[in-house]
Amino acid sequence: MAQSQQLKKDESVEEAYFTLRSGHRIPALGLGTWKAETNVVRDAVYNAIVECGYRHIDCAHIYGNEKEVGEGLQMAFDAGIKREDIFVTSKLWIKSCVPEKVRPALDTTLSDLGLKYVDLYLIHWPICLSEDASSPPKKGQVLPFDTVGVWREMEKLVEQKLVRDIGVSNFTVKKLEHLLANSTIKPSVNQVEMHPSWRNDNVLNYCKKENIHVTAYSPLGSSSTDLFHAEEVIQTSEKVGKTPGEIMIRWLIQRGVSTIPKSSNKERIKENMRVFDFKIPDEDMQKLSSVPTQKRTNPGGELIVTSEEEKESILREFWEGEL
Structure with missing residues (x-):
């Protein structure tokens, strides 16, 4: 029976960062704030930082709660946490x-967060919609996406010291290739969906080759994947003596991927942080990487599909074979 390998204290600290x-x-681990209700996200951010030791908060304008995230950050700073010790990610909406x-x-994000800079600013999706676009959008509301033009403005944010790093989210290998060939400041991060039911190996391998760090969203899958009951996850959980959630988060970290599980529940936030005192043995890493069902749970159809009849072809073209 495989057993988890215990980490020495200095190894644990080192593995907490990439x-x-x-x-x-x-x-390596952050708090996601997608769909976090405005009336609870402030306290979730504060608790994650001050009581649970989180040092990365991931947010976005479209989540509609950056003001409350900012309030939670300020509460943490008032409690003695230094701004330079907290890594804040936000995203440019489509x-x-x-x-x-x-x-x-x-500027809006910085004002809402009450910050002078963010550590990482991402292009949320390689999509451009008109201001009046509905969800899903109508034909004519999906506009050409000027990757190079937008990225040049992102580069200026670094030069102006408003952002420390810039990156992207939901970019395919082909889109990354185009960006790398037409940029001065290269993307530091590509944030993508990743969990045992969507390993996203093609993107991960390419990003490692090009020195682009990968951050995983939806690290525990979704209700449609039901990874908490997957045989590979359950078996590894029982062998290693960790919860299924801890196993899935640790699996990502050992792949060299940081992750941002979302939770407003204090106990779950604490549990998600208990991933730095053990390693999953190689044979169990391989088992977790062999979950047979591989399916993207967030293809972004509500952002780009303008016709149900053309849904499949639109998504296939957008993801360029990575669907």
């Missing part, structure tokens, strides 16, 4: 994905 191409360090809207969008 180094980006810029030299800055990103925490209705602002035109060059002239990049800086104003960041």
Whole structure:
């Protein structure tokens, strides 16, 4: 029976961070705030930082709660936490994905968060929608995405010291290739969906080759994947003596991937942090990487599909074979 390998204290601390191409360090584990209710996210952010030791908060304008996230951050700073010790990620929404809207969008985020800079600013999706776009959008509301023009404005944010690192989210290998060929400051991060039911190996391997760090969202899958009852997860959980959630988060970290599980529950937030005192043995890592069902749970159809009849072809074209 395989057993977890215990980490020495210094190894545990070291594994809590990954180094980006810029030299800055990103925490291996962060608190996601997607769908976190405005009336609870403030306390969740504060508790995660002050009581549970989190050092990465992931947010976005479209989540509609950056003001409350900012309040939670300020509470943590008032409690003695230093700003430079907290890594804050935010994202440029698709209705602002035109060059002239990049800086104003960041200004809004900084104002809402009450910060002078964010550590990482991501292009949320490689999509551009008109201001009046519905969900799902109508034909004519999905606009051409000017990757190079938007990225040049992102680069300016680094030069202006409003952002320490810039990156992308939901980018395929082909989109990354295009960006790398047309950029001065290369993307530090690609944030993508990743869990045992969607390993995303193609993107992960390419990003490792190009020194682009990968952050995983939806690390525990979704209700449709039911990974908490997957045989591979349960068997590893029982062998290693850790919960299924801890196993899935640790699996990502051992792949060299940081992750941002979302929770407003204090006990779950604590549980998610208990992943730095053990290692999953190689044979169990392989088992977790062999879950047969591989399916993306967040293809973004509500953002780009303008016709149900053309849904399959639109998504296939958007994901460029990575669906």
